[in-house]
Amino acid sequence: MTPIFYLLAAVTLAGGLAAVLLKHLVHCALAVTVAFAGLALLFLQLDAQFAGFAQILVYIGAVAILIVFAILLTRGSDLPKDGVFSKTWFLGLVIAAGVFAVIGWAVLASVSAIPQQDAVPSVSVHDIGDALVGRYVLPLEILALLLTAATIGAVIVAMHEKERPR
Amino acid sequence: MIVTLGSASSFFVNPFFSNFDQIFVLLRNWLIGFLPTAMRPAAGAVLGVIAIVCVFPGLFALTTVFERKGLGRIQNRIGPNRVGPYGLFQPVADGIKSLTKEDIVPLSANAAVHFLAPLALVVTVFMGFAVLPMGRNMVLVDMDSGLLFFFAMGAATELSVFMAGWSSRNKYSLLGAMRAVAQMISYEVVLLLSSVAVVMITGSLSLPKIVAAQDQYTGIFPHWYIFTPWGLAGFLMYAIAATAETNRSPFDLPEGESELVAGYHTEYSGFKFALFFLGEYLAMFSISGLGTTLFLGGWSAPLSFLQFIPSWIWFFGKVMMSIFVFIWMRGTLPRLRQDQLMNFAWKFVLPFTLLNLLVTALWRFMGEGWQRWVVCTIILAATYIVMGRLGMRGEHFGRRSYRYAE
Amino acid sequence: MTSMMTTPLAGYLLVAALLFAIGLGGALVRRNAILVLIGIELMLNAANLNFIAFWRYGPHPEALTGMMFAIFSIAVAAAEAAVGLGLVIAIYRHTNTTELDKIDRMKG
Numbered sequence: 001m002t003p004i005f006y007l008l009a010a011v012t013l014a015g016g017l018a019a020v021l022l023k024h025l026v027h028c029a030l031a032v033t034v035a036f037a038g039l040a041l042l043f044l045q046l047d048a049q050f051a052g053f054a055q056i057l058v059y060i061g062a063v064a065i066l067i068v069f070a071i072l073l074t075r076g077s078d079l080p081k082d083g084v085f086s087k088t089w090f091l092g093l094v095i096a097a098g099v100f101a102v103i104g105w106a107v108l109a110s111v112s113a114i115p116q117q118d119a120v121p122s123v124s125v126h127d128i129g130d131a132l133v134g135r136y137v138l139p140l141e142i143l144a145l146l147l148t149a150a151t152i153g154a155v156i157v158a159m160h161e162k163e164r165p166r
Numbered sequence: 167m168i169v170t171l172g173s174a175s176s177f178f179v180n181p182f183f184s185n186f187d188q189i190f191v192l193l194r195n196w197l198i199g200f201l202p203t204a205m206r207p208a209a210g211a212v213l214g215v216i217a218i219v220c221v222f223p224g225l226f227a228l229t230t231v232f233e234r235k236g237l238g239r240i241q242n243r244i245g246p247n248r249v250g251p252y253g254l255f256q257p258v259a260d261g262i263k264s265l266t267k268e269d270i271v272p273l274s275a276n277a278a279v280h281f282l283a284p285l286a287l288v289v290t291v292f293m294g295f296a297v298l299p300m301g302r303n304m305v306l307v308d309m310d311s312g313l314l315f316f317f318a319m320g321a322a323t324e325l326s327v328f329m330a331g332w333s334s335r336n337k338y339s340l341l342g343a344m345r346a347v348a349q350m351i352s353y354e355v356v357l358l359l360s361s362v363a364v365v366m367i368t369g370s371l372s373l374p375k376i377v378a379a380q381d382q383y384t385g386i387f388p389h390w391y392i393f394t395p396w397g398l399a400g401f402l403m404y405a406i407a408a409t410a411e412t413n414r415s416p417f418d419l420p421e422g423e424s425e426l427v428a429g430y431h432t433e434y435s436g437f438k439f440a441l442f443f444l445g446e447y448l449a450m451f452s453i454s455g456l457g458t459t460l461f462l463g464g465w466s467a468p469l470s471f472l473q474f475i476p477s478w479i480w481f482f483g484k485v486m487m488s489i490f491v492f493i494w495m496r497g498t499l500p501r502l503r504q505d506q507l508m509n510f511a512w513k514f515v516l517p518f519t520l521l522n523l524l525v526t527a528l529w530r531f532m533g534e535g536w537q538r539w540v541v542c543t544i545i546l547a548a549t550y551i552v553m554g555r556l557g558m559r560g561e562h563f564g565r566r567s568y569r570y571a572e
Numbered sequence: 573m574t575s576m577m578t579t580p581l582a583g584y585l586l587v588a589a590l591l592f593a594i595g596l597g598g599a600l601v602r603r604n605a606i607l608v609l610i611g612i613e614l615m616l617n618a619a620n621l622n623f624i625a626f627w628r629y630g631p632h633p634e635a636l637t638g639m640m641f642a643i644f645s646i647a648v649a650a651a652e653a654a655v656g657l658g659l660v661i662a663i664y665r666h667t668n669t670t671e672l673d674k675i676d677r678m679k680g
Contacts, residue, residue, distance in 0.1 A: 005580070009587045016591050016614050020598025025606060026332060030279065032610050033325060035591075039617050043642075046584070046628045051620075051642045053314040058646050061321020061354070063613060063653045065347060068328055070606055070657040072344070074664040085601055086673060092600030100593035107585045116579055121633035125311050125371050128643075131636045139640075143647055150651035158658035160665075 008045060012038030023084050025076035026068065033064045047120050050128055187476040190217070191303050214306040218295050225482075226447045227257035233493050240497035264440035272433050276333040283330035284434065284441035287323055291445050294319040294452040299374045301465045301478030312373040313365065316456055317358055320411065323449065324350045330442070331430035342429030345504055346413055346420035352511040353410035353417075359519045360404040363396055363526040364460045373456075377464030386470045390463035395542040396526040399550075401461040403519045405491075408453040410507070412446060415496035419504050454488035455481075514557060521549055584625035592618035605660045605670045609653065616649045 015035030019028045036059040043052035070076075086092070132140055185192065198209045231246070231254055238245025246253040271280055297312035299305040309315055324347050331343020365371055368379045382389045391397035410417040421429035431442045458464055462484050465477035502510070525542050532538035595614030598607060620642045627638020664670050 005583060009583075012587065013590055013594065016594040016598075019610055019614065020594060020602065020607065025604065028607060028610060030329065032614065035614065036617065039591075039621060042584070042587075042621060043624055046624050048624045048628065048639055048642070049309065050311055050314065051624055051639055051646070053311060053318040054643055054646055055620075056318035057314065057321050058650050059613075059617070060325060061318070062351070063650055064325055065328065065351060066653055066657050067606065067610060067613075068325075068332075069344075069347075070660055072332075072340075073661055074606070074670045076604070076606065076670070084603060086603045089601045093597055095600060096593045096597030099596055100589055103589040103592070104586060107582050107589065111579060111582050116581060116629055117631060117633075118580075118629070121628065123633070123636060123639065125314075126369075127634075127636060128639070131640060136640050136644075139644055143644060146648065147651050150655050154654045154658035157655065158661050 005042075005045060008038055008041050011035075012042065025071045029064060029067045029071060032067070033060055036060050036064065047123075050123075050125060183474040183476075187302055187478075189476070190301070190478065211306070218306065219292070222292075222295060222448055222451055223444065225451060225486075226444055227261070229447055229451075229489055230260065230443075231256050232490075233496075236490070236493045237497045240494070261440070264437055267436035269436040269438065270433075272335060274335045275433065276335070279329050279333035280433075281438075283326050283333060284438045284445065286326035286329065287445040288441050288448070290319050290322040290326065291448045291452060295448075295455070297373055298452070298455040298459060299377050299464055300455075300481050301476065304465075304478060305374050308374055309372065311371045313361060313371045313376075313456075316373075316452075317354075317361075320357075320449075320453075321354060323445075324354075327430055330434070334430070334433035336433055339430050339432045342420045342432070346430060349410055349413070349417060349420065349504075349507060349511075352508055353407040353515075356403055356407040356511060356515050356519050357411060359516070359523060360400040360407065361456075361460055363400045363523055364391055366523070366526050367391070367530060373459050373464075377459055377466065380463040381466040383470040388463055388466060388468055388470070390461065390466070390468075392461045392463075394529070395539065395546050396522055396529055397461055399518070399522045399525070399546050401457070403515055403522065404457055404461065406515055408457060409492065409495065410511070412449045412453060412492075414450065414492055416499040416502050417507055418496075419501060419507065450489060450492060451485060454485045454492075457488060458484040514553060518549065518553065522546070579629075581625055581629040584629075585622060588618045588621040588625065591615075591621070603671045603673055605663070605672055605675075606657070608672070609656050609660070612656075613649060613653060616645060620645050 012035050015031050015033075015038055018031035019035060022028050022031060036055065040052045040055040040060070043049075043055055194210060194213050197213060198206045201209050234256070235245035235247075235253060246256045249255045249259045271277060294316050296306045297309055297316050305312075327346050327350070328343050331339045331341075331346070334340075364376060368376045370376065380388065380390050387393070392401045409415075413420055421431070431439060434442060458481065465481040467473045467475060467477075467480055525545055528545075529538050529542050532541065592615050595611045595618060597611075598614065599611030602608065602611070623638040623642045623645070625638075627633055627636070627642075630638070660670060663675065667675060669675065
């Protein structure tokens with residue numbers, strides 16, 4: 001594994017850790033943006049250019065901005081008095097560590113059984129387009145419906161309610 | 167080294183002119199010929215990056231002078247004329263000023279984010295130049311999904327605008343940043359959809375291929391996409407979205423001097439302000455470059471007998487023409503209010519762009535002939551007129567009244 | 573012990589597992605609703621990394637299965653983030669708080 005992989009993995013994990021540990025919400029949002037960028041570079045390292053650029057475009061260009069807007073619209077700048085971690089934080093930490101331990105053991109124990117082919121796959125955007133309207137046309141159409149429903153739902157949920165007569 | 171000629175063969179592109187056309191490619195090949203073979207690709211890339219980093223800020227310096235003189239002439243005054251002949255060395259004076267000014271950072275500002283915001287902006291904007299084909303064989307990285315890369319970099323600039331506005335701990339900056347980001351994400355959708363029409367017809371996301379598809383001539387007329395009905399509509403929508411993306415007039419409410427002090431770069435002084443300025447103008451160049459690549463034929467000549475003029479001159483000429491139109495719009499049109507701007511985006515421009523996609527598909531599947539010209543033009547023109555009339559239905563323009571100060 | 577006991581694929585899978593655990597821990601430990609959403613986004617991203625890593629190093633990458641999964645997952649995650657954040661904003665308008673500890677009553 002190359003030094004670039006270690007660097008990118010370190011950046012991504014540092015961003016993720018900062019995102020869940022920092023006190024100020026906007027710092028968390030910016031840290032998770034760094035994690036997204038690190039992941040996009042990892043995708044590029046794995047020769048998945050389309051997925052990498054789509055990750056930048058969607059996650060950094062839209063989801064990060066959504067998160068930031070939501071923080072600003074809900075007065076995230078005021079820190080709560082009782083601290084930012086919940087009362088049962090230790091249990092959460094134990095569960096997360098347990099999950100990582102199980103998955104990590106599974107990965108390391110099955111290293112020999114994982115099929116490995118190191119040849120770089122040559123995938124062009126043309127192939128992705130063919131797959132999208134060929135083999136994956138049903139998920140594509142369902143995704144379109146889902147996105148429409150999500151857009152309309154988000155607008156309705158976040159709309160101002162009409163003034164109720166008091 | 168084999169020098170390949172462009173796809174359009176013409177009597178006028180003989181070897182003498184092709185050398186002049188490929189002069190930068192030949193120069194690069196000669197320079198990296200001095201190095202061992204293993205280092206050549208990396209050295210070639212580094213030379214390309216150096217060229218971009220030198221040329222575009224140089225053009226930026228020239229554009230600041232042209233903008234101030236152009237705006238001055240539109241407003242019936244002369245503009246800067248003291249530094250150098252006709253004021254042409256003004257950018258040198260501006261550069262020295264911004265480098266020597268004191269760098270003030272507000273006490274309660276978030277120092278790390280405040281420092282990183284202009285860097286993030288300039289870096290992501292420079293990355294967009296990597297995929298623009300600036301001449302025959304003159305693209306820095308020929309990626310299969312070059313257009314997607316360009317838009318990914320454009321999307322990343324929005325976050326740096328927000329970083330700048332929020333880290334200054336200034337209500338005006340934050341307000342300016344939120345407005346700028348809301349405007350940019352609205353018009354990003356329009357930008358993407360109007361480019362999708364071009365991708366549909368070309369069948370590729372790779373920018374050199376899009377230019378090669380437009381580099382053909384019937385008779386003497388080029389196959390630029392702007393000369394087709396859907397291409398003209400797409401180009402107009404793209405131009406509107408590009409003006410909004412770069413926060414230029416008439417969409418410059420986030421940084422209007424009379425509205426918000428200076429918007430999200432209020433608290434920046436000295437070199438960081440110069441970096442924001444640089445970032446904004448480079449974004450203008452970058453988006454104009456993409457517009458010329460997608461709709462105006464990139465580096466191809468407008469008439470087939472003009473192909474002896476080098477391709478890079480055509481590309482930069484078209485980009486500077488677009489910049490001239492930007493400056494012209496700034497001096498002429500009044501500013502749009504924020505809600506007018508957003509209404510315009512979501513209620514007019516976006517539906518029209520979606521219709522343009524439909525019309526492009528119709529164009530593609532109707533096959534060659536005069537019918538598709540007539541049908542597509544009628545659909546687009548009728549929709550434009552109907553939507554325009556519907557949009558203006560609620561406006562009541564009464565008699566103009568004046569009120570004088572006593 | 574030899575130095576290469578893990579293959580590149582296992583390296584990517586471990587990074588994805590660690591990122592997933594970080595996201596899970598963040599969603600379980602923090603009080604603010606928006607940070608729970610950030611944790612969920614991190615978990616989704618970790619799963620995407622898993623898909624792409626298996627696509628790259630597994631057999632038949634020309635079938636594009638992993639890449640397609642990841643692309644659809646990115647799109648669905650964006651929609652889910654939009655709806656989730658809309659919900660958080662609506663709850664804030666109603667109860668004037670985003671802390672999950674305080675939103676513990678069924679009566680509106």
